[in-house]
Amino acid sequence: MKKILTLWGAFIFLIYAEKSSAHCEIPCGIYDDHLRIHLLKEHIGTMEKSIKKIKELSKKDDPYSENQLVRWIMNKEKHATEFQQIVWQYFLTQRTKPAIPEEKEKYNRYIRQIELLHKLSFYAMKVKQNTDTKYTQKLRDLLSEFEKLYFNKKESYH
Numbered sequence: 001m002k003k004i005l006t007l008w009g010a011f012i013f014l015i016y017a018e019k020s021s022a023h024c025e026i027p028c029g030i031y032d033d034h035l036r037i038h039l040l041k042e043h044i045g046t047m048e049k050s051i052k053k054i055k056e057l058s059k060k061d062d063p064y065s066e067n068q069l070v071r072w073i074m075n076k077e078k079h080a081t082e083f084q085q086i087v088w089q090y091f092l093t094q095r096t097k098p099a100i101p102e103e104k105e106k107y108n109r110y111i112r113q114i115e116l117l118h119k120l121s122f123y124a125m126k127v128k129q130n131t132d133t134k135y136t137q138k139l140r141d142l143l144s145e146f147e148k149l150y151f152n153k154k155e156s157y158h
Contacts, residue, residue: 025094036090037147040120043083044143047127048136050076055131076127083124083139091150092117109149116146 050072057069096117099110119142126135147153 031095033095033150036086037143037150040083040086040143041140043079043086044136044139046079047076047083047124047139048133050079051127051131051133051136080124080128084121087117087120087124095150112149113146116142116149120146 053072054069054076057065057072092114096110096113099106101107120139123135123138123142127139
């Protein structure tokens with residue numbers, strides 16, 4: 001019994017250790033913002049495919065489909081969580097720098113970035129709670145808006 005508990009504890013430790021290593025906070029100075037945006041887009045595509053497979057498999061009545069259904073649900077959850085981790089750990093914590101209200105333009109840009117990051121996190125949660133692809137589309141739209149703002153692609157943020 002003790003051996004089983006030890007193995008279970010090690011398993012849980014490894015799961016959380018892997019999740020917490022999204023990126024360092026040293027700061028290391030090694031950032032690839034374009035890669036992170038690409039990963040977020042990839043996660044959205046995977047969540048959307050998962051939703052479609054969940055809907056398809058939910059209509060079937062056989063043990064194989066039930067097994068696959070559970071796997072697609074878990075996949076959707078995993079990718080929504082990883083999406084949130086990038087939003088929180090990478091962009092919100094490390095890449096979005098606070099600005100002071102006296103620097104009006106920088107401050108407005110900062111507030112808009114925070115708003116978009118919060119919405120991205122919120123709609124990733126909605127993907128976890130639903131099987132409606134309107135939420136993955138909302139993520140796509142918000143990510144596109146964030147990407148333009150983040151990379152200063154002449155977007156108004158006033």
